Amino acid sequence: MNSYFPLWLIAALPLLGAILNGALSLAGARSANGPSKGFVSLIAVACPGLSFAFTLAAASHLSATAPMSQSLWTWFSAGGFHLDFTLLFDRLTSMMLLFVTGIGTLIHLYSVGYMWNDRGFARFMAYMNLFMFSMIMLVLGGNLPVTFMGWEGVGLCSYLLIGFWHHNTEYNDAARKAFVMNRIGDLGFLLGAFALVQVCGSLDYLDIRGWFHNAPGGDAMSPSTHGWIKAAALLIFLGCTGKSAQIPLLTWLPDAMAGPTPVSALIHAATMVTSGVYLVARLGDLYSFVPEVLSVILVIGCLTAIFGAVAGLFQNDIKKALAYSTVSQLGFMFMACGVGAYDVALFHVFTHAFFKATLFLGAGAIIHGLHHEQDMRRMGGLHKLKGMFVAYMVLCFGWYAILGLPGGSGFVSKDLILERLWHGHAALTIGSSHVDIAQIVAVAALITALITAIYMTRVMMLTFWSPSRLSDEAKHHVEGTPFTMALPLIILGAGSMGAGYLWFEPMRLDIFYEYLKPVLHPNEMAAAGGLAPGMEGATVVQTDWLVTFMATVGCIAGLLIAVVVWRKGPTGKSAEAHPSSDPTGFGASWTWAFDRIYHVLVVLPTRWASLILYWLVEQALIGGITYAIAELTAYLGDGYATIQRSRLRTSLVLSVAGAAAILWIHPITDGIRYASSALSHILSLLY
Amino acid sequence: MTAIDPFHVQLLAALLFTLGLMVVLARRNIFLVLMGVELMLNAVNLSFVGFSQQLPGAQSLWGQLTPLFTIAIAAAEACVGLAMVICITRGKDTVDSDAFADMKE
Amino acid sequence: MPENIDHLIGTVYFGLFALAALLCSAGLLMSRHPLNGAVYLIGVMLSISGIYALLGSPFLGVIQILVYAGAIMMLVVFVIMVLNQAQDHRVPRFDRYSILGALMPLALLAAVVQALHAQPMPVDPHALRGDIAAIAPAMFDLSAMPGHDGHGYYLLFELIGVLLLVAVVAAVMLAKRTLESTETPGGAMAEAHGATHDGH
Numbered sequence: 002m003n004s005y006f007p008l009w010l011i012a013a014l015p016l017l018g019a020i021l022n023g024a025l026s027l028a029g030a031r032s033a034n035g036p037s038k039g040f041v042s043l044i045a046v047a048c049p050g051l052s053f054a055f056t057l058a059a060a061s062h063l064s065a066t067a068p069m070s071q072s073l074w075t076w077f078s079a080g081g082f083h084l085d086f087t088l089l090f091d092r093l094t095s096m097m098l099l100f101v102t103g104i105g106t107l108i109h110l111y112s113v114g115y116m117w118n119d120r121g122f123a124r125f126m127a128y129m130n131l132f133m134f135s136m137i138m139l140v141l142g143g144n145l146p147v148t149f150m151g152w153e154g155v156g157l158c159s160y161l162l163i164g165f166w167h168h169n170t171e172y173n174d175a176a177r178k179a180f181v182m183n184r185i186g187d188l189g190f191l192l193g194a195f196a197l198v199q200v201c202g203s204l205d206y207l208d209i210r211g212w213f214h215n216a217p218g219g220d221a222m223s224p225s226t227h228g229w230i231k232a233a234a235l236l237i238f239l240g241c242t243g244k245s246a247q248i249p250l251l252t253w254l255p256d257a258m259a260g261p262t263p264v265s266a267l268i269h270a271a272t273m274v275t276s277g278v279y280l281v282a283r284l285g286d287l288y289s290f291v292p293e294v295l296s297v298i299l300v301i302g303c304l305t306a307i308f309g310a311v312a313g314l315f316q317n318d319i320k321k322a323l324a325y326s327t328v329s330q331l332g333f334m335f336m337a338c339g340v341g342a343y344d345v346a347l348f349h350v351f352t353h354a355f356f357k358a359t360l361f362l363g364a365g366a367i368i369h370g371l372h373h374e375q376d377m378r379r380m381g382g383l384h385k386l387k388g389m390f391v392a393y394m395v396l397c398f399g400w401y402a403i404l405g406l407p408g409g410s411g412f413v414s415k416d417l418i419l420e421r422l423w424h425g426h427a428a429l430t431i432g433s434s435h436v437d438i439a440q441i442v443a444v445a446a447l448i449t450a451l452i453t454a455i456y457m458t459r460v461m462m463l464t465f466w467s468p469s470r471l472s473d474e475a476k477h478h479v480e481g482t483p484f485t486m487a488l489p490l491i492i493l494g495a496g497s498m499g500a501g502y503l504w505f506e507p508m509r510l511d512i513f514y515e516y517l518k519p520v521l522h523p524n525e526m527a528a529a530g531g532l533a534p535g536m537e538g539a540t541v542v543q544t545d546w547l548v549t550f551m552a553t554v555g556c557i558a559g560l561l562i563a564v565v566v567w568r569k570g571p572t573g574k575s576a577e578a579h580p581s582s583d584p585t586g587f588g589a590s591w592t593w594a595f596d597r598i599y600h601v602l603v604v605l606p607t608r609w610a611s612l613i614l615y616w617l618v619e620q621a622l623i624g625g626i627t628y629a630i631a632e633l634t635a636y637l638g639d640g641y642a643t644i645q646r647s648r649l650r651t652s653l654v655l656s657v658a659g660a661a662a663i664l665w666i667h668p669i670t671d672g673i674r675y676a677s678s679a680l681s682h683i684l685s686l687l688y
Numbered sequence: 689m690t691a692i693d694p695f696h697v698q699l700l701a702a703l704l705f706t707l708g709l710m711v712v713l714a715r716r717n718i719f720l721v722l723m724g725v726e727l728m729l730n731a732v733n734l735s736f737v738g739f740s741q742q743l744p745g746a747q748s749l750w751g752q753l754t755p756l757f758t759i760a761i762a763a764a765e766a767c768v769g770l771a772m773v774i775c776i777t778r779g780k781d782t783v784d785s786d787a788f789a790d791m792k793e
Numbered sequence: 794m795p796e797n798i799d800h801l802i803g804t805v806y807f808g809l810f811a812l813a814a815l816l817c818s819a820g821l822l823m824s825r826h827p828l829n830g831a832v833y834l835i836g837v838m839l840s841i842s843g844i845y846a847l848l849g850s851p852f853l854g855v856i857q858i859l860v861y862a863g864a865i866m867m868l869v870v871f872v873i874m875v876l877n878q879a880q881d882h883r884v885p886r887f888d889r890y891s892i893l894g895a896l897m898p899l900a901l902l903a904a905v906v907q908a909l910h911a912q913p914m915p916v917d918p919h920a921l922r923g924d925i926a927a928i929a930p931a932m933f934d935l936s937a938m939p940g941h942d943g944h945g946y947y948l949l950f951e952l953i954g955v956l957l958l959v960a961v962v963a964a965v966m967l968a969k970r971t972l973e974s975t976e977t978p979g980g981a982m983a984e985a986h987g988a989t990h991d992g993h
Contacts, residue, residue, distance in 0.1 A: 648786050650890055654713050657897045664904035692807050692847060694914040699906065700811045700844070704837070706902040707818035713894025716884050719827035719873055723834050726865070727818060730841055733857075737850050741920045748920035749931045752850045753946065756932075759860050760953045764960035766865045770872045771964035777876055783827075784884045 006059045008071050008088040011052050011098065012141055015133035018048030022130055026123035036123045042113040045126035049109055049133045053102035060095040065519050068092075070143055070207060082198070087143030089206055093520045096347065096513075097140045097279055100354050101272050105133050107489035108271070111362055112263040114485035115369055125165060125261065132158035136272050140279065145194045145204040148280070152190065152244065155273045156183040162268060163260040175256035182253040186243015193236030197287070200229045206283060213286035227291075234287050234294040237280065245277030245331045247305045252595045254328055255312075258320040262365030265320060270327050270357040275350040278334045282343040285524030289341060292531035296427045296438070299339025303442045303449075306332025308594075310452035314459065315588025317571070318375045319364045322460050325592075326403065327357055329453060336446060337418045340425030340439055341528025343521045345417045348504055348513055352410035356402035356497035359395050362490050366392035367464065370480045371471075377460065378576040382469030388481030393465060395494035400461050402497040404454045405556045410501030412553075415450060417504070420548045422446055426532040443548075447555055454559025462567040470570060697738035705731035718776075718783045722769055729762050807847055814840035825886065831870045838862040850923035 021044050029036035063069065068091030076086045090098075109129060116125050135154025142148035156179075164176030198204055201212040216222065241247070246254035257269050268274070281288055281298065288295055309329030316322035330353050337346035368375055370388055384393040402409035405416070422443035429438045469476075482490070504513035566572065574585055584592050708731060711724030733755035740751020777783050817836035824830035838861045845854035921927050932946050 648890065649788075650713060650716075650786065650894060654890070654893045654897050657709065657713065657901060661897065661900040661904055664901065664908070668904070668907055692803055694916060695909060696807065696811070697844070697848065698909050698914070700814065702902055702905045702909070703815060704818055704841075706898040707815070707822060709898040709901070710895050711818075711822050713897065714822070714887060714891035716888070717827055719869070720821070720824070720830050723821060723827070723830050723869065726861075726869075727821065727834060727837060730838060730861070733853075734841055734844065737845055737848050737853060740850075740923075741848065741916050742914060744917045744919040745921060746931065748917065749923060749927060752853055752923035752928065753931060755853055756856060756928075757946075757949060757953060759856060760957065763860060763865050764953075764957050766868060767957075767960045767964045768967075770868060771967040774872065774876065775967045782883070783876070 006062045006069065006090075008059060008069060008090050008141060009073060011055045011059065011102075012088075012134055012137045014048040014052045014055070015130045015137060018044050018130035019127050019134055022123050022127035026121070026127055029123060035120060038117065038122055041123045041126050045130055046106065046109045046113065048130055049102055049106040052133065052137065053099070053106050056095065056098045056102050059090055060099065063090065063092065063095055065092070068094075068207070068520075072143075076146065082202075084144065084146060084204065086147060087205060088141045088147070089143030090141065091520050092516055093279075093282065093347070094140055096351070096517060098137065100351055101136055101140060102133070104271050104354055104358055104493070105136070105267060107492055108263050108267040108358065108362070109133075111266075111365070111486050111489040112261075114483040115263050115365055116261060117483075117485075119261075121165065125162075128158055128161045128165070129263075129267070132162065132268060132273075136276070139276055143206060145190075145197070145206075148283075149187075149190060149194065152240070152276065153187065155268070155276065156180065156187065156244070159183070159257065159264075159268050159273060162264040163257045165260055165264070169259070172259040175253075175259040179253040179257050182250050183243050186240040186250055189236040189239030189243065191240075193233045193238075193240060196229050196233035196236060200226055200233065209284070210286045213290055216290070230287065231291050231294060234284075234291045235297070237284065237287075238294065238298060241277030241280055241335075242301065243277075244280075245274050245335070246328050247277070247331060247335060248301050248308065249595065251305060251309075251328055252593075252599070255321050255324040255592075258318070258324050262320065262361060262368055265324070266358045266361035266365065269324065270361050271354040274327060274331060275334070275354065278331070278338060278346050278350050281335070281338045282347055282521065285343050285521060285528070288338070289524045289528035289531055292427075292528065295339050295341060295528060295532065296429050297339075298335050299427045299438070299442055300429070302332045302335030302337075302339055303445050304332070305329070306336065306449045307445060307452075308332075308591075310449045310456060312588075312592045313456040314452065315584035315592055316456075316582075317378050317576075317584065318582040319367070319377050319380075319460060319464065320361070320375055321582075322377070322456060323357070323360055323364060326360075326453070326457065329449065330357065330403075333415065333418055333446065333449075336442060337421060339442075340421055340427055341525050341532060342418070342421040342425065343525060343528075344514055344517045345414070345421050347517065347521075349414040349418060351503075351513070352402070352414040352497070352500045355493055355500045356399045356409070356411055359399035359490070359493040359497045360403065362486070362493060363392045363396035363399060366395075366482045366486055366490065369486070370482065371475065372478065372480070374475075376576055376582040377463040378571045378582075379470055380464045381467040381471070381570055382465065383471075384465045385469070386471075386476060386479050388479050391482045391487045391490055395490045396461065396464070398494040398497050400457055402501075403457055404560065405450060405552055406560075407553060408498070410497055410499065413501030413505050416549050416552055419443055419446055419450070419552055420545045423545065423548050426529070447551060450552055451555040451559040454556045455563045458560045458563030459567050462563060463571055466564075467567060467570040470576075694738055694741060698735060701731045701735035701738060703731075704728075704734065716785050718773055718785045718788075721785055722766070722773065725769075726762065726766065729758060733758055803847055807844060810840045810843045810847070813837075814844070823886075827873050828870065831866060831873060834869075835862050835866050838866065849920070852923055852925045852928045 022041055025036040025041055025044075059069070068089060070090075071088045072085040073088065074086050076084045078084065109126075112125065112129060116122050119125065132155060135151045135158055137151070139148055139151030139155060142151055160176045160180040160183075163179050164173045166172050167176075194204060197209065201209050203209065203212070239250075243250040254269055254274065258265055260269075288298070306329045309325045309327075309332060313322050313325035313329060316325060330349070334346045334349050334353070337343070337349060367380070367383060367389065370386075370392065371380070374380070383389045398409075402411040405412045422439055425439040425443075426437050427439040427442065429436050502508070502510055504511050573588075579585060583589065705728050708724045708727030711727065712721050715721060715724065736751045736754050736758075740748050742748075743751065773783075776788055780787055814837050817833045817840065820833035821830045821837070824833060838857060842854040842857035842862070845851070845857060932950065934945060
């Protein structure tokens with residue numbers, strides 16, 4: 002059953018596409034129109050498409066219990082530590098890969114239409130394919146270093162694609178911000194990996210799993226080992242916060258909206274930002290072992306969700322609103338991880354990928370149609386315009402799904418999270434007392450869901466269901482949605498409605514749950530046991546209708562609030578009074594709270610330290626010494642040059658003097674030695 | 689064979705060498721500088737011959753053969769040196785060695 | 794004791810020659826005209842050739858007289874006389890830089906004498922007398938000499954011959970160009986001019 006399937010093919014194809022498109026882009030860089038766009042798009046779409054097909058084929062080869070682990074070659078070997086370039090393909094991997102390559106292919110197809118008129122079409126496609134390769138390596142990696150390679154690769158591609166329109170300084174700054182903040186997280190990842198290798202002696206996921214299964218529990222483990230494990234878990238989670246835009250490393254994601262919209266959809270909504278959740282689930286053995294860290298994850302996820310949802314309320318830029326929504330939804334996923342419900346977290350990753358991609362791509366269709374207008378204060382009534390029908394329809398689907406109204410996919414996954422939170426346990430130790438905060442977090446999540454409904458409905462109200470604020474000229478120049486953009490939109494829109502039915506308890510549908518159960522269930526039970534002793538194996542399966550009811554009521558309430566508030570268009574300053582789409586007033590303070598915190602805590606001290614170092618060390622110390630040496634040398638040189646220049650005989654005399662000095666060294670040192678020995682002799686005679 | 693104290697021979701050679709060097713360094717007339725060099729060569733030859741007496745048998749001839757070649761090379765040196773003296777004194781119309789210290793630029 | 798007398802006579806002769814060499818050297822240093830200097834230098838060389846003979850190298854002494862005192866110094870004197878401005882009256886005998894130039898060699902001398910003094914220098918009784926009978930085979934005989942690897946000095950000898958030839962050619966080239974480019978009238982000058990042309 003578990004026959005051999007060449008897994009490297011899945012990763013190699015997008016890499017091939019990236020190389021080919023990169024070469025084409027370079028080759029066509031000097032021509033007037035660039036390389037043939039048809040050919041470029043064929044390569045760009047076919048490579049991830051074939052990867053998707055290979056993933057399907059590999060998944061069909063996969064047995065439930067035995068994962069495919071393939072060692073391609075020895076990466077490095079040092080002392081007792083040995084590392085192979087390993088690919089691991091189990092059910093978790095296959096689930097992630099299926100939606101990464103599937104949605105990725107659709108977004109590539111969409112990009113063909115969206116970027117068709119851009120001069121850097123081939124370059125864009127090369128970056129996108131390179132991103133697919135890196136993302137596949139991230140998911141497919143069989144040990145932490147291979148995953149880290151992909152992890153760095155997606156960070157790099159994210160940087161390249163955010164700054165794709167590199168003529169704009171603001172965009173470049175956004176790209177750099179994303180890169181630098183990700184680097185902080187990556188450092189955490191690396192240190193965590195070092196800590197882990199200290200404990201387990203291997204970085205292979207299967208070895209790590211084996212080690213934790215055989216690990217001595219409770220007091221049998223030495224405190225230092227436990228400390229290392231806790232450090233590893235926290236540090237790797239720091240890496241996850243960087244990649245998945247959680248507190249404290251979240252501010253790069255809204256700025257990342259500077260990139261082209263397909264990038265925002267693919268990288269900053271559907272795939273890359275969810276890799277943090279994937280990594281926590283992948284290292285579930287580790288995290289289930291340290292419930293304290295799980296509680297940290299829970300709290301951070303909760304705070305991020307609330308922060309993102311509230312920040313989403315203030316955004317005028319449609320993409321930024323969606324970006325904060327992504328931050329918020331990622332917070333939901335980490336909340337689920339925080340109570341050990343990895344499968345639910347991944348299910349939300351899965352459904353979120355669909356509806357957030359739909360939302361972003363629909364927003365992209367609007368932006369495309371309105372010639373790069375992103376400010377919602379200049380929209381309104383768009384569904385009445387010709388050519389906006391597809392965008393309108395799919396945005397409605399996405400909106401319906403993210404709100405969590407019955408029937409959509411968000412309804413299912415968000416309810417599952419709320420249920421697990423409500424019935425879960427999370428031990429938070431404050432001082433000496435243990436508090437179970439899961440219920441508090443559940444309530445907070447419910448409120449967040451309500452805010453989600455408000456800001457998402459606000460987006461819809463401002464974009465569609467309010468009086469049009471477009472100029473007549475703009476109305477006549479609306480561009481339609483081309484077929485290559487419409488097709489992925491429709492598929493994803495349908496997915497955002499239907500994806501939830503892969504795990505819908507009331508209808509006895511639990512394909513998703515059953516599929517991931519062999520991989521994740523042991524960890525979940527361990528986590529449940531760790532979080533609340535005596536509760537091993539008690540994970541919720543039955544639907545809690547109360548939670549569902551409350552969530553639905555919350556959604557509808559939020560919807561109604563938003564309809565009432567924004568039925569006449571945007572509140573606050575109009576686009577004419579305040580041309581920048583940035584929020585003002587309290588909205589601005591809230592949105593940029595973390596930027597300000599960084600400014601005070603990191604930027605200013607760094608700047609002061611740099612200044613002090615510059616003046617004290619660089620200028621005074623190093624500069625002083627070097628200048629002193631240089632000046633002294635120049636001075637001596639000048640002085641000596643006058644001797645040298647004066648007359649030939651003087652030089653000759655000096656060279657004779659040098660020869661004499663050399664001849665005299667020996668007698669003189671001899672004399673000194675003789676004198677000192679004589680002196681000591683005299684002294685010894687005296688005493 | 690007369691046994692002259694080798695130290696005296698070497699002392700004489702060193703003195704002659706020193707005097708030659710003094711001529712080279714102290715005098716500015718370019719002919720005298722050349723002759724000072726010749727004197728230094730002679731002093732070294734004398735030193736060779738003086739030292740050759742300290743070696744036994746046929747080896748003692750080595751120190752006496754070397755001055756032969758030195759003399760031959762000194763002849764070549766004097767030949768070219770004098771030609772150069774003619775060359776440069778004609779250009780500057782002086783025999784002052786300091787007048788030819790033009791290498792600085 | 795004849796040996797003692799020999800020794801005494803040798804030492805006296807050595808002293809005389811050494812004194813002559815030193816006095817002539819000092820004369821070279823102090824001479825006003827280069828021609829005087831040349832004569833003093835010839836005196837030094839003759840003295841040294843006498844010392845060579847005393848030291849048991851009569852062949853070298855003869856060569857010294859023939860080549861040095863005869864050929865080289867003749868050439869020097871000839872050139873000095875060709876250039877009738879060989880004594881430049883604008884140039885002083887000594888200037889203030891000469892003080893250093895005279896003192897520095899003394900420092901060198903002191904170091905050398907100190908080193909020589911510290912070193913015992915025994916005379917080997919088996920040292921050969923460097924007359925023509927001993928020098929000729931040492932230089933040209935390829936058959937093994939006792940205590941000698943018997944290579945001879947053929948190659949070096951030939952190379953020095955070539956070097957001398959090259960030096961002569963170079964000297965002719967240098968002097969010819971200079972003499973052609975100047976228009977100084979003078980009998981010696983015209984003769985030298987004609988001679989170089991005849992040479993070609």
